[in-house]
Every structure is written in structure tokens, then in C-alpha cells.
Amino acid sequence: MSQRFAVAGAGTMGAGIAYVAAGSGYEVTLVEIDEARGRAAVDGIRDWARKAVERGRSTSEEAAATLERLRLVTEFTDVDPEPAVFVEAVPERPELKHQVLAAAEQLRPELLASNTSSISIDSLAARLEAPERFCGLHFFNPVYAMALLEIVIGDKTSDASREAALAVARRLGKEPVVVRDSPGFATSRLGNALGLEAIRMLESGVASAADIDKAMSLGYRHPMGPLELSDVVGLDVRLDIARSLQAAYGDRFExxxxxxxxxxxxxxxxxxxxxxxxxxxxxKVEG
Structure with a gap:
């Protein structure tokens, strides 16, 4: 099997996936058409590697090796063909994802995946030439710290691709859960339901953001409350997911x-x- 791993999109999630993959021994190519954004992502990855050394989670030699395995390009044609894994991690816009996945598929990856947190895997697979090689690999932010990897299996995902996805999860040091394709899967559907209701509570003056979050942290042992988590996930991401879920399930996700x-x-x-x-x-600034 190839030891090469490609990621399209150098936002927070794409950069995080690239960093973890490089740290797991893959030769990683990060594709970002916006060169400035790509450079900023690489700078961020260098910062993560530096902090990992400072905190004793990595040696300086390991950090240097991780960075040496990372390459930034601005064109799909600069990606070596037939990587082991190609993960699409662009914003939650279906047409954009279709375009990126079509370009990625031409490189003939052994496993093609989307990091989508809410869009149907079957709908994304509909335009692919080899949908049996496609699945969802839904990572969580920050990728280097979050153990969970949600593997989303579409109707046409092959058993071999399912096993390949599980193998990737293990190599990346993630704990996988396998779910069937449905809008929002398991995590985004449940997480957005809680997050949107917390925002409605804030709107109607039930309590302050800090107290809503404290109630969930202390009362239900959540590591952080739903409003703080929304900030960490990104409010634009929350909004994109909510709109996808509203289209699928109705106005309870408005x-x-x-x-x-x-x-x-x-x-x-x-x-x-x-x-x-x-x-x-x-x-987070307190007070």
C-alpha cells in the first residue's frame, strides 16, 4: 500500500488532518489553491509541532520528521497519483465538494473520503466514477487532540473500503465509530441539536452563555458547554451544518x-x- 496521504483544503480541519497524518508516518500533500491560506496553514502546523515538543508529547526529532513529510501545493496536478488516502476537507458546500472530489478521484486514490460533518455521503458519491472507494472520514477539532473519528459508510462503499478506513483510523491513533449515511450522521446531528437549542435559550434570556455552558459541564459532565463548543467548532461551520440538517429534517434544525x-x-x-x-x-477570555 502507498504511504502517501493527500488532503484538499487548508482550513482548520484540513491542516489538522495533514498534521496528524504526517505525524503518523504518511508522506502528506496538502492542496490549497489559495497560496496565502496554505502558507498560513503550514505555519500553524509548525506551531502545533513546536508546542507538542514543549509539552513533552513529542521529541524535537519527531517534530522535524513530521514537518519534513509535509508538502504544500496549489494544484491537484502537483499531487502524486495513487495515494493511499485522499481526504477532501473544504467548506460544507455541496457543489464545491463535488468539484474537489472529482479532481481528487482522477488521482486514483485507494481510499477517497470526505471530512463533511453533515452532507450525505451518498449524495457526494453520486457523481463519482468509483463510489465503492468512497466514504466519510469525519474528524473533530482540534484533530491532533480529539480521539474520535466518525467513519460514514454509504450505500456503495465496499467492505474493502470500510476496512481500509478502519485501518487508517488505527494508524492515526483515532477511536473509530462506524455509522450508516444519513444527514448529520450521529455526531453532527446530536451536537447541533444541543448547540442550536443553547443558542435559542441565550436568545430568549433563559441564562447567560457562561451559565448555560456551566450547567452542561457540571450537570452532565460535558468537557465544555454547547456555546463554547460552537465557538471552537466555528459558528460558520455550525450554520452550514444547521442549514443542511434543516433541509433534511425540517425546521427543528432552523x-x-x-x-x-x-x-x-x-x-x-x-x-x-x-x-x-x-x-x-x-x-477564552473569562469575564
Whole structure:
């Protein structure tokens, strides 16, 4: 099997997937048509590697080897053909994903996957020439810290591809769960239901964001509350998922006005420095 791994999209998730794959011994190519965004992603990966050494989670030699296994390109034609894995990690827009997956498929990967958190795998597979090689590999943010990998199996995903996805999960050090294709799968459907209801509670003045989050953290032992988690995930991502789920399941997933307004204002949560909370240097500001 090839030891090459390709990722399309150098946003938060794509960069995280590339970093973890490179740290697991794959030769990784990160494809990002926006060169400035790609360079920023590589800088971020270098920062993650540096912090891993500082925290004793990696040696300086391991960090250097991880970075040496990472290559940034701006064109699909610059990706070596027949990688072991190709993961699409572009924004949650179906037409964009179709375009990226079509280009990725021409490279004949052994396993082709989408990191989508809400779009039907069967709908994405519909235009592929070899849908049996396709599945969902839904990672969680931050990829280097979150153990879960949700493997989404479509109607045409082969047993061999299912086993290949499980093998990838194990190599990346992830704990996989396997789910059948349905909008929102398991995690996004449940996570958005909680997050959207928390936003509605905030809108109607039930409690402050901090107290809503504290109630879930202390009362239900969630590591963070739903509003803080929404900031970490990205409010634009929350909104995209909510709209996909609304189209599939109806208005119980209608995005609240507060969420729509925050995204329109560019307040996207942790990555922009402002959402339901204020964030400075990646840390939530208390008070």
C-alpha cells in the first residue's frame, strides 16, 4: 500500500488532518489553491509541532520528521497519483465538494473520503466514477487532540473500503465509530441539536452563555458547554451544518437569528477571536 496521504483544503480541519497524518508516518500533500491560506496553514502546523515538543508529547526529532513529510501545493496536478488516502476537507458546500472530489478521484486514490460533518455521503458519491472507494472520514477539532473519528459508510462503499478506513483510523491513533449515511450522521446531528437549542435559550434570556455552558459541564459532565463548543467548532461551520440538517429534517434544525447574525458580522468564534466568547491567542477570555 502507498504511504502517501493527500488532503484538499487548508482550513482548520484540513491542516489538522495533514498534521496528524504526517505525524503518523504518511508522506502528506496538502492542496490549497489559495497560496496565502496554505502558507498560513503550514505555519500553524509548525506551531502545533513546536508546542507538542514543549509539552513533552513529542521529541524535537519527531517534530522535524513530521514537518519534513509535509508538502504544500496549489494544484491537484502537483499531487502524486495513487495515494493511499485522499481526504477532501473544504467548506460544507455541496457543489464545491463535488468539484474537489472529482479532481481528487482522477488521482486514483485507494481510499477517497470526505471530512463533511453533515452532507450525505451518498449524495457526494453520486457523481463519482468509483463510489465503492468512497466514504466519510469525519474528524473533530482540534484533530491532533480529539480521539474520535466518525467513519460514514454509504450505500456503495465496499467492505474493502470500510476496512481500509478502519485501518487508517488505527494508524492515526483515532477511536473509530462506524455509522450508516444519513444527514448529520450521529455526531453532527446530536451536537447541533444541543448547540442550536443553547443558542435559542441565550436568545430568549433563559441564562447567560457562561451559565448555560456551566450547567452542561457540571450537570452532565460535558468537557465544555454547547456555546463554547460552537465557538471552537466555528459558528460558520455550525450554520452550514444547521442549514443542511434543516433541509433534511425540517425546521427543528432552523438556525437561530443570533447564529446567522454573528456569522454575517464575521464573528466566527475561536478562529476569529469573537463569538459567544472573546478569544485571545486561542484562549477564552473569562469575564
Amino acid at each position: 438556525p437561530p437569528r443570533t447564529l446567522i447574525d454573528l456569522v454575517a458580522q464575521g464573528k466566527l468564534g475561536k478562529k476569529s477571536g469573537q463569538g459567544f466568547y472573546t478569544w485571545v491567542d486561542g484562549k
